[in-house]
Amino acid sequence: MEYITLNNGLEMPIVGTGTNTYGKENNEYNGAIKNDIPELVSALELGYRSIDGAISYRNEALVGRVLAESNVPREELFITTKVPAAEEYTSSKEATRAAIDNSLKNFQTDYLDLLLIHSPIEDKELLKNTWEVFEEYYEAGKLKAIGVSNFQKHHLDQLKEFAKVKPAVNQIQINLKEPNHELLAVLEDEGITPVAWGPMKTEAHQKEVLDEIGKVYNKTGSQVLLRYQIQRGIVVIPKSHNRDNQAANLDIFDFELTPEDVEKIKNL
Numbered sequence: 715m716e717y718i719t720l721n722n723g724l725e726m727p728i729v730g731t732g733t734n735t736y737g738k739e740n741n742e743y744n745g746a747i748k749n750d751i752p753e754l755v756s757a758l759e760l761g762y763r764s765i766d767g768a769i770s771y772r773n774e775a776l777v778g779r780v781l782a783e784s785n786v787p788r789e790e791l792f793i794t795t796k797v798p799a800a801e802e803y804t805s806s807k808e809a810t811r812a813a814i815d816n817s818l819k820n821f822q823t824d825y826l827d828l829l830l831i832h833s834p835i836e837d838k839e840l841l842k843n844t845w846e847v848f849e850e851y852y853e854a855g856k857l858k859a860i861g862v863s864n865f866q867k868h869h870l871d872q873l874k875e876f877a878k879v880k881p882a883v884n885q886i887q888i889n890l891k892e893p894n895h896e897l898l899a900v901l902e903d904e905g906i907t908p909v910a911w912g913p914m915k916t917e918a919h920q921k922e923v924l925d926e927i928g929k930v931y932n933k934t935g936s937q938v939l940l941r942y943q944i945q946r947g948i949v950v951i952p953k954s955h956n957r958d959n960q961a962a963n964l965d966i967f968d969f970e971l972t973p974e975d976v977e978k979i980k981n982l
């Protein structure tokens with residue numbers, strides 16, 4: 715595993731696993747919650763240590779139980795979860811504290827590695843209150859890093875007006891369909907690490923080129939795509955229900971794309 719150092723010095727695995735359909739009937743986002751997550755068990759066996767959760771996924775408690783039962787030491791894990799922007803969680807500081815306390819309970823831990831605001835909170839007062847609670851838990855050591863998700867530049871600017879702690883990451887959609895080049899440049903300037911959700915999404919014509927590049931390295935197009943992201947300092951959290959794909963998504967540290975490959979992929 716390779717790590718990226720966040721702006722507060724915390725090391726985050728550069729590849730993690732998404733969980734938004736884990737432990738759900740038919741692997742559907744809105745499916746009923748089941749009683750086990752074989753995919754998470756296999757991910758841990760394969761060496762995944764960074765787990766991308768969210769309150770909205772409804773499976774925090776199940777994910778937490780599987781993590782606890784895995785016997786992987788807590789200090790090896792990097793647990794991320796996200797507080798929804800909805801008023802239920804952000805209408806008061808008490809509501810935000812209750813949400814964080816509940817996530818800590820769900821993950822059976824006394825600290826989370828990373829907590830994100832799941833999507834922009836448009837009301838400035840509510841954003842300020844929410845961030846202040848994040849900072850309070852951060853200062854208390856219950857959150858090792860705090861950040862945001864799906865924030866555009868103007869949302870980051872708004873946060874900057876009062877934030878004492880700079881967001882460590884912005885988790886946004888980054889893939890060949892939504893390359894997000896402009897926002898990535900902003901994040902680089904600000905020293906905020908980009909985390910790519912939906913990293914696997916590609917069009918058929920893009921996949922052909924990725925597969926072609928992969929042949930040179932004896933890798934699949936999907937592996938080339940993930941390598942392309944991490945080589946540019948982007949954390950990826952691909953999700954897979956298939957053990958072989960999970961293994962492939964971790965097997966991206968033994969080759970390096972040339973600047974020409976990178977340029978070719980960028981222009982797809």
Ligand SMILES: NC(=O)c1ccc[n+]([C@@H]2O[C@H](COP(=O)([O-])OP(=O)(O)OC[C@H]3O[C@@H](n4cnc5c(N)ncnc54)[C@H](OP(=O)(O)O)[C@@H]3O)[C@@H](O)[C@H]2O)c1
Binds near residue numbers: 767912963
């Ligand atoms: N912050 C946000 O608003 C937000 C939004 C969306 C998602 N997320 C997070 O980001 C995570 C990942 O995003 P995502 O789940 O939307 O999409 P994704 O990881 O880009 O794509 C998942 C799909 O790719 C396939 N796949 C994975 N590895 C593959 C491989 N090596 N070869 C071929 N196919 C492969 C999977 O199929 P198989 O199961 O068949 O392998 C699955 O259908 C989520 O689980 C969630 O934790 C966050």
